[in-house]
Amino acid sequence: xxxxxxxxxxxxxxxxxxxxxxxxxxxxxxxxxxxxxxxxxxxxxxxxxxxxxxxxxxxxxxxxxxxxxxxxxxxxxxxxxxxxxxxxxxxxxxxxxxxxxxxxxxxxxxxxxxxxxxxxxxxxxxxxxxxx
Ligand code: ZN
Numbered sequence: 001x002x003x004x005x006x007x008x009x010x011x012x013x014x015x016x017x018x019x020x021x022x023x024x025x026x027x028x029x030x031x032x033x034x035x036x037x038x039x040x041x042x043x044x045x046x047x048x049x050x051x052x053x054x055x056x057x058x059x060x061x062x063x064x065x066x067x068x069x070x071x072x073x074x075x076x077x078x079x080x081x082x083x084x085x086x087x088x089x090x091x092x093x094x095x096x097x098x099x100x101x102x103x104x105x106x107x108x109x110x111x112x113x114x115x116x117x118x119x120x121x122x123x124x125x126x127x128x129x130x131x132x
Contacts, residue, residue, distance in 0.1 A: 013053060
């Protein structure tokens with residue numbers, strides 16, 4: 001449908017929030033912790049898309065590992081879909097590697113699933129579907 005958000009991995013979420021409040025000239029909408037991923041998120045609204053800052057809540061966080069390995073920067077691009085189950089099935093059929101067997105509960109009240117970056121020219125892609 002459209003780019004729902006761009007996920008940016010940061011080392012220090014509070015610092016990054018201050019930076020993005022200046023860049024975007026607005027206050028953040030909300031922060032939310034995804035316990036299962038040990039990630040704290042902060043959202044900004046930019047038209048129909050959002051910026052999702054991702055900070056680690058501890059050293060074993062996937063975001064900490066990402067930052068250690070690659071440094072801060074774009075972590076994933078999220079596309080909103082109508083039917084995440086259908087899209088996962090379609091992409092599996094096309095030979096893409098899905099990182100989730102079934103959609104999981106993500107931040108921002110979405111069902112999410114990730115497509116491996118090796119299949120997407122180096123970009124981790126998130127499929128997300130809003131829940132009622
Ligand atoms: Zn995301």
